[in-house]
Amino acid sequence: MKRILLVGGVGCGKTTLLQRLHGDEIAYAKTGEIYTSGTVIDTPGEYLELPWFKHALRLASFEAELVVLLASATVSEGRFQPGFTTFFMPPAIGVVTKVDIASEEEVKVAGDHLRLAGATEILEVSALTGEGMAELDARIY
Numbered sequence: 001m002k003r004i005l006l007v008g009g010v011g012c013g014k015t016t017l018l019q020r021l022h023g024d025e026i027a028y029a030k031t032g033e034i035y036t037s038g039t040v041i042d043t044p045g046e047y048l049e050l051p052w053f054k055h056a057l058r059l060a061s062f063e064a065e066l067v068v069l070l071a072s073a074t075v076s077e078g079r080f081q082p083g084f085t086t087f088f089m090p091p092a093i094g095v096v097t098k099v100d101i102a103s104e105e106e107v108k109v110a111g112d113h114l115r116l117a118g119a120t121e122i123l124e125v126s127a128l129t130g131e132g133m134a135e136l137d138a139r140i141y
Ligand SMILES: Nc1nc2c(ncn2[C@@H]2O[C@H](COP(=O)(O)OP(=O)(O)O)[C@@H](O)[C@H]2O)c(=O)[nH]1
Pocket: 008, 009, 010, 011, 012, 013, 014, 015, 016, 017, 028, 029, 030, 031, 045, 097, 098, 099, 100, 101, 125, 126, 127, 128, 129
């Protein structure tokens, strides 16, 4: 599996996605710092939301082959500034999360936020039901 960096707002589903990718039991755990589990680098959502922490994400991206920007389909506001992917060295893809509890329209809006951030490729997943996970697994293999 490629070494990936997960980036997204607080509660968008980064840690749950990591658990799903590893086939671990899904259990809520607050992320307090950047850490690596296998080939996945997980980050706290606060690092995206607090401007002085953003550089920690950029530094972490030097260790990754692919940046995965996550946007929850249940959140209607964008969490990324336009062109945010240019901030990172490796290429970036977008993943819309929580499609199991969102409408088609909400999934589309979240995808549009990711496209505005610079992601040219968008996948739609649910870490809870497993929907879309085969496509994501194949993309980061
Ligand atoms: N329905 C649903 N809930 C999810 C999904 N992914 C995460 N969650 C829930 O969203 C909350 C925050 O998830 P978490 O992975 O900790 O978000 P993080 O802050 O981005 O790491 C938890 O209560 C998860 O159970 C999903 O695909 N579907």
